[in-house]
Amino acid sequence: MTHPTTTSPDAAPSPYRADGSGYFGEFGGAILPPFLAGPMAEVAEAYEAARQDPEFQRQYQDLLSKYVGRPSLLYFAENLTNRLGGAKVYLKREDLNHTGAHKINHTLGEALLAKRMGKTKVIAETGAGQHGVALATAAALVGLECEIHMGAIDVAKQHPNVVRMELLGAKVVPVERGGRSLKEAVDSAFEVYAASPDEYLFAIGSVVGPHPFPSMVRDFQSVVGREARAQILEAEGRLPDALVACVGGGSNAMGLFDAFLTDESVRVIGVEPAGEGLDTDRHAATMTLGVVGDLHGMHTKVLLDENGEPAPVHSIGSGIDYPGVGPQHAHLEQLGRGEYVTVTDAEALDAFQLLTRTEGIIPALESSHALAHVVKLAPELGPDAIIIANLSGRGDKDVDFVAERLAQA
Structure with a gap:
C-alpha cells in the first residue's frame, strides 16, 4: 500500500500500519451494527480515494501552510x-x-472529506473543547453545518471553548448522562450520526473508533x-x-x-x-x-x-x-x-x-x-x-x- 503526502516517505510501513480491515495486529477493525457498516464502509472508500488524489492532497497541504x-x-x-x-x-x-492545538490538523482533512462526499453536516464529540473548536473552525471555512456533543462537566469546565464553538456557528449539545464527560459525548454524537448518516460525517476527534478513523486521523496528524x-x-x-x-x-x-x-x-x-x-x-x-x-x-x-x-x-x-x-x-x-x-x-x-x-x-x-x-x-x-x-x-x-x-x- 502506498502512502500519500499526508504521510512521510520515512513513515513506518507494516507492522505499524493497519491491514485492509483496519486491524493493527489484533486491535482495531470496524465493530458496528449492520445499519452502520455500510455508511462506515463509504467513509473508508472515500478516504482511500482522497488519500490518493493529488488535488485533495494539494488543497489540504495548502490549508496547513496558509491557514494553520x-x-x-x-x-x-x-x-x-x-x-x-x-x-x-x-x-x-x-x-x-x-x-x-493539534486538532486543526485532522479537522481540516475531515471537513474536506465531508465536502468531497457530499455531506452537509459534520458532527463530533469533544472533551477539552479543542477538537470542537477546530472542527467548528474547519466547518465554517468550507461551508458545513457543525454539531458538537460535550459532557456537561466539560461544558462548565471549558466554558471559553464553548463560547468559541458557538461563535463559529456550531450547535453545542451538553450531555448529562452517565459520567457527563468524553465517553458519554462520543455515545451521544454517535446516536445522532446513526440516525442520519447520509447528512453527516462523524468527524472523530482522535485515533479511535471504527476503521478508517484510527488510520485517517493518524495520517492527518x-x-x-x-x-x-x-x-x-x-x-x-x-x-x-x-x-x-x-x-x-x-x-x-x-x-x-x-x-x-x-x-x-x-x-x-x-x-x-x-x-x-x-x-x-x-x-x-x-x-x-x-x-x-x-x-x-x-x-x-x-x-x-x-x-x-x-x-x-x-x-x-x-x-x-x-x-x-x-x-x-x-x-x-x-x-x-x-x-x-x-x-x-x-x-x-x-x-x-x-x-x-x-x-x-x-x-x-x-x-x-x-x-x-x-x-x-x-x-x-x-x-x-x-x-x-x-x-x-x-x-x-x-x-x-x-x-x-x-x-x-
Whole structure:
C-alpha cells in the first residue's frame, strides 16, 4: 500500500500500519451494527480515494501552510533544560497552530472529506473543547453545518471553548448522562450520526473508533512527526533519544510518533492520566490498567467497571479522560515499541506551573501530562540526551480552572 503526502516517505510501513480491515495486529477493525457498516464502509472508500488524489492532497497541504501556519516551531526550552539538569528538552509547538492545538490538523482533512462526499453536516464529540473548536473552525471555512456533543462537566469546565464553538456557528449539545464527560459525548454524537448518516460525517476527534478513523486521523496528524524529524536533524544533526506525548485517545502522540517508528533507537513514550491515583477509581489509565475489549466500534484496551461496562474515568485534563485508547497504541505496546506511563493530576498541575514560569509558555493541562513525565525523564537520561515533547495545545482554556484549583490548595 502506498502512502500519500499526508504521510512521510520515512513513515513506518507494516507492522505499524493497519491491514485492509483496519486491524493493527489484533486491535482495531470496524465493530458496528449492520445499519452502520455500510455508511462506515463509504467513509473508508472515500478516504482511500482522497488519500490518493493529488488535488485533495494539494488543497489540504495548502490549508496547513496558509491557514494553520505550519510548520509549527520546534523550540529548544533552554530554561527548562537548565532547571531540570539533564537532557535537552525540545517542545513541538502545536499550541501555536490556528485554534491553539493539534486538532486543526485532522479537522481540516475531515471537513474536506465531508465536502468531497457530499455531506452537509459534520458532527463530533469533544472533551477539552479543542477538537470542537477546530472542527467548528474547519466547518465554517468550507461551508458545513457543525454539531458538537460535550459532557456537561466539560461544558462548565471549558466554558471559553464553548463560547468559541458557538461563535463559529456550531450547535453545542451538553450531555448529562452517565459520567457527563468524553465517553458519554462520543455515545451521544454517535446516536445522532446513526440516525442520519447520509447528512453527516462523524468527524472523530482522535485515533479511535471504527476503521478508517484510527488510520485517517493518524495520517492527518503525521505532519507533526515529519516536521519534528526534519527540525531536530537540522538543529542537532541527529535524532532524539525520546519522544513524549500525552495519551487519551492518542492523536497528538501518534502524530508525533509516526515518522520515528522505524527508528528503533528513539523511545516513544505515551503519558496517561493517573488522575487522583491508580489505587482509586479516579483515573483514566487505560494502557496501564485496562483490559482488551470493544469500545466505540474498535477492538482495543478499555477500562471496565464491575459490570463489564466502560468505567467512569477522571483526569484534570478534559481531553484525555477517556476509558479507551487508539488501537495503534495498543498494538505498539504489544509489539514492545511503545512505552506507556502515568502522571497524576497533581504532577500535571505542577508541570503546568513549571513551564509557565520558566519559559513563559502556558500549556494545556493535557500537554502538561507529557511535561510532567519530561520532568522525571530528563535527569535520568542525562545531558547528552535529547527529548522532544509534544506541546499539543495552549492553556488559555484552562487558566480559570487552574486558578480555582490553586486557590483551593
